[in-house]
Amino acid sequence: MRQLLAVGLLLLMAFSGCVQQGGATVTPTPGSALENEAEAAFAEARKEMVEEQIQARGISDPSVLSAMATVPRHRFVLQGNLSQAYADHPLPIGHGQTISQPYIVALMTQHLALQPGQKVLEIGTGSGYQAAILAELTDQVYTVEIIEPLGQQAEATLKKLGYNVHCKVDDGYYGWPEYAPFDVIIVTCAPDHVPQPLIRQLKDGGRLVVPVGPPGHYQTLWLIERKGEQVHSTNLGGVLFVPMLGEH
Numbered sequence: 001m002r003q004l005l006a007v008g009l010l011l012l013m014a015f016s017g018c019v020q021q022g023g024a025t026v027t028p029t030p031g032s033a034l035e036n037e038a039e040a041a042f043a044e045a046r047k048e049m050v051e052e053q054i055q056a057r058g059i060s061d062p063s064v065l066s067a068m069a070t071v072p073r074h075r076f077v078l079q080g081n082l083s084q085a086y087a088d089h090p091l092p093i094g095h096g097q098t099i100s101q102p103y104i105v106a107l108m109t110q111h112l113a114l115q116p117g118q119k120v121l122e123i124g125t126g127s128g129y130q131a132a133i134l135a136e137l138t139d140q141v142y143t144v145e146i147i148e149p150l151g152q153q154a155e156a157t158l159k160k161l162g163y164n165v166h167c168k169v170d171d172g173y174y175g176w177p178e179y180a181p182f183d184v185i186i187v188t189c190a191p192d193h194v195p196q197p198l199i200r201q202l203k204d205g206g207r208l209v210v211p212v213g214p215p216g217h218y219q220t221l222w223l224i225e226r227k228g229e230q231v232h233s234t235n236l237g238g239v240l241f242v243p244m245l246g247e248h
């Protein structure tokens with residue numbers, strides 16, 4: 001992390017698209033020494049993030065650790081927060097929304113137990129970071145965002161990085177019926193009750209991870225497993241997410 005802060009200015013220059021050099025403004029070429037150095041510092045910070053924030057807190061699923069070690073989180077944060085991209089807390093992404101703390105992303109992803117080839121739905125695309133993590137685990141990722149500029153930006157970021165994720169701007173309370181049923185559903189904003197449309201869009205044996213609670217308060221993270229017409233809920237502990245928007 002220290003190393004990352006030390007090259008903070010370098011990173012800003014490399015990713016803001018222009019650099020002052022001897023009075024002239026130049027655009028760093030992709031693959032330039034400047035960009036390579038910045039990417040190396042981000043890779044180092046990402047490795048530390050996985051070891052110190054994620055493994056150290058008990059996340060052990062190798063596929064989750066590998067996904068967290070692979071996805072370039074710095075490509076999903078705002079320019080002004082580049083030096084904190086791998087820090088142990090959430091970050092603002094605009095429109096009053098946040099990209100979750102890395103540990104929370106890893107914890108929720110581990111509880112999904114997502115297998116290659118399974119179909120997963122995310123509600124709350126935000127920056128697209130969680131969707132990229134899911135895309136490292138399966139090639140069937142669907143994500144819904146209610147705030148149009150965020151949804152569009154995330155779709156562009158994911159495409160640029162080569163992730164094949166199906167994005168839609170809509171109220172995710174109602175899921176994505178056209179592609180249901182899903183093996184796994186993850187909700188990254190907090191409704192005040194479990195959205196029944198999401199339960200209906202789960203496959204038999206499917207898993208839903210959702211924070212539920214009143215807006216502005218700590219919520220309970222639930223793992224809900226569907227067995228036939230029965231659901232089994234497990235309390236995974238207290239979390240703090242932005243509220244789910246919309247009238248339900």
Ligand code: SAH
Pocket residue numbers: 097098099100123124125126127128129130131144145146147150170171172173188189242243244245246
């Ligand atoms: N998963 C995101 C972080 C999510 S922040 C990431 O990795 O960056 C929660 C997101 O849920 C916000 O972008 C917010 O706009 C979105 N959201 C809130 N209510 C929603 C709803 N009803 N349907 C879909 N998205 C919603």
